[in-house]
Amino acid sequence: MSLTEFQSIRDYFSKQTVQRPDVKLGIGDDCALLSVPENKVLAVSVDIMVSGVHFPEQTAAEDIGYKSLAVSLSDLASMGAEPAWVTLAITTPAMDEAWLTDYCRGFFSLADAYGVQLVGGDTTHGPLTITTHVGGYVARHQALRRTGAKPGDLVFVTGTIGEAGLGLKIKQKHLELPPQYQHLSARLIERLNRPTPRVEIGQALLGIATSAIDVSDGVAADLNHILEASGVGARLEVQQLPVSECFSTVFEQVGGWAQPLAAGDDYELLFTASEESKNELHQMAAEYNCAITCIGQIEQQPGLRCYIDSTLLELESMGYEHFK
Amino acid sequence: MSLTEFQSIRDYFSKQTVQRPDVKLGIGDDCALLSVPENKVLAVSVDIMVSGVHFPEQTAAEDIGYKSLAVSLSDLASMGAEPAWVTLAITTPAMDEAWLTDYCRGFFSLADAYGVQLVGGDTTHGPLTITTHVGGYVARHQALRRTGAKPGDLVFVTGTIGEAGLGLKIKQKHLELPPQYQHLSARLIERLNRPTPRVEIGQALLGIATSAIDVSDGVAADLNHILEASGVGARLEVQQLPVSECFSTVFEQVGGWAQPLAAGDDYELLFTASEESKNELHQMAAEYNCAITCIGQIEQQPGLRCYIDSTLLELESMGYEHFK
Numbered sequence: 132m133s134l135t136e137f138q139s140i141r142d143y144f145s146k147q148t149v150q151r152p153d154v155k156l157g158i159g160d161d162c163a164l165l166s167v168p169e170n171k172v173l174a175v176s177v178d179i180m181v182s183g184v185h186f187p188e189q190t191a192a193e194d195i196g197y198k199s200l201a202v203s204l205s206d207l208a209s210m211g212a213e214p215a216w217v218t219l220a221i222t223t224p225a226m227d228e229a230w231l232t233d234y235c236r237g238f239f240s241l242a243d244a245y246g247v248q249l250v251g252g253d254t255t256h257g258p259l260t261i262t263t264h265v266g267g268y269v270a271r272h273q274a275l276r277r278t279g280a281k282p283g284d285l286v287f288v289t290g291t292i293g294e295a296g297l298g299l300k301i302k303q304k305h306l307e308l309p310p311q312y313q314h315l316s317a318r319l320i321e322r323l324n325r326p327t328p329r330v331e332i333g334q335a336l337l338g339i340a341t342s343a344i345d346v347s348d349g350v351a352a353d354l355n356h357i358l359e360a361s362g363v364g365a366r367l368e369v370q371q372l373p374v375s376e377c378f379s380t381v382f383e384q385v386g387g388w389a390q391p392l393a394a395g396d397d398y399e400l401l402f403t404a405s406e407e408s409k410n411e412l413h414q415m416a417a418e419y420n421c422a423i424t425c426i427g428q429i430e431q432q433p434g435l436r437c438y439i440d441s442t443l444l445e446l447e448s449m450g451y452e453h454f455k
Numbered sequence: 456m457s458l459t460e461f462q463s464i465r466d467y468f469s470k471q472t473v474q475r476p477d478v479k480l481g482i483g484d485d486c487a488l489l490s491v492p493e494n495k496v497l498a499v500s501v502d503i504m505v506s507g508v509h510f511p512e513q514t515a516a517e518d519i520g521y522k523s524l525a526v527s528l529s530d531l532a533s534m535g536a537e538p539a540w541v542t543l544a545i546t547t548p549a550m551d552e553a554w555l556t557d558y559c560r561g562f563f564s565l566a567d568a569y570g571v572q573l574v575g576g577d578t579t580h581g582p583l584t585i586t587t588h589v590g591g592y593v594a595r596h597q598a599l600r601r602t603g604a605k606p607g608d609l610v611f612v613t614g615t616i617g618e619a620g621l622g623l624k625i626k627q628k629h630l631e632l633p634p635q636y637q638h639l640s641a642r643l644i645e646r647l648n649r650p651t652p653r654v655e656i657g658q659a660l661l662g663i664a665t666s667a668i669d670v671s672d673g674v675a676a677d678l679n680h681i682l683e684a685s686g687v688g689a690r691l692e693v694q695q696l697p698v699s700e701c702f703s704t705v706f707e708q709v710g711g712w713a714q715p716l717a718a719g720d721d722y723e724l725l726f727t728a729s730e731e732s733k734n735e736l737h738q739m740a741a742e743y744n745c746a747i748t749c750i751g752q753i754e755q756q757p758g759l760r761c762y763i764d765s766t767l768l769e770l771e772s773m774g775y776e777h778f779k
Binding site: 207 | 479480483484485486488489491492493498499500502503504508509531533534542543544546574576577579580581582584586590591595598600602667668669
């Protein structure tokens, strides 16, 4: 790719309408200049997405654009931070105008929805890889961390769990839904390609949640991250997991309860809060039109114990499901 | 690569001794939390380095580690910002402990020298690609930009120009220095692999330089960036370029003056300042033990005009020299 071609890639990314007052200098110099509001700290996170690893190779450019920002916004959500700006580093095999136009449509639809400004980027030639680096703001000493879970706290999760994983199986033709659930296929694939970062709920949880994380590796793996960081354990009531309405009909095919426990990519929020917060969370669920389900309780004894009808499960694998 | 292997990559990057007071939360959660000093703005920049494009494939891991941070610090330097923290996104073909140990040695040697803390990262499996995202601080309204060059301003450059390009030719065996200059080969290759980000001089130029950029694409191309951003032109006295002491002996072989004009990767600072600043810059050069050379003057008429002995040059190519 020539320099001129790369220049034209940059032109694609300079057309955003969002212009934030805290962005003092955006794209076009050696650095962007940002003014962080007083009494706030800056939350930053970086995510790499590689074609064929983090999304199937045949994924539509618009979905890749959306998802590459969504996973980063989800990191901000899990700290309770308000998204502000993003930089984008794209390695791409070729200058493909149609692909870039579609990518930008997906990326900017989400960026514009959250008032997130693209403030810098770099582009190079190589296998398709996208690295996003987001910045957001959160009140000092308020950010949700993984470290605050205490014995007695309840464990909650937003939305539904395992749907992105089912979407992947459908997309890879490893699963076909029974006729009466065929209409759900598109929604499950949408859950995979267009996860909803729980940005508003993340901020609403400030002062309520004692710890939080987003579900990218799977409920079991991500809850383990909280448990290890907080030095506690948990009892998880597996049947309380808020699964897809079609889950019971494909139960055997997808590996039973291990599926929602281990499937990644849902980008829901997994958090802990005191028992007294239950009413408040109930109201929050109504306000944001998003289920908030209690799925377990923090215990003093380290480790994660998963129960079905009071029987302790032994799960062989509770990690992230790789695409290949 | 398994998750466990990736975890061990993360362990390599969690061992830094630098602990900054403005880093409220470093590696280990969904985001890092940073407290930007009052009255400062945050300068951020992102750079991708791809093996075989931004550095020759056989480059030592320690040099790659050093250079991947150096190019980002150079972006901060060109704005006059003080480096603070960095995130690192590495795509690597395999978990190679020796390679990672060497990479970290190079990366942290430079990070520690400037008190830069690694606050986050991501690692994936794929062709070797390194994306660094740096953050630094600069007093409000003080940052050096590309936009402030005015007719009459002089054009200056730090250090020497074209040495990294000569180092690349030597490394690629496209050039052999004459016997009396053989001893310079190692230094020229070092200029390629271990550029010196002009961090201190960048900060010292605050309030003096009217515009600035770092020389990554080549003097001619980067000066053009300033000219376009400032809406001015310039006269460049090519023979004033501070070239390597061996340059005249390889003059014909390397393409004459086009070499220092077009060669990239020197990471010197190219800036403009008023004629009255000359004495101050002279003192600065002595203080930082780094040449600061006047190479031209800003003019009202747009465009870059390069002169040798009052003769206008016509340069076919003034862009970045790709590795391949």
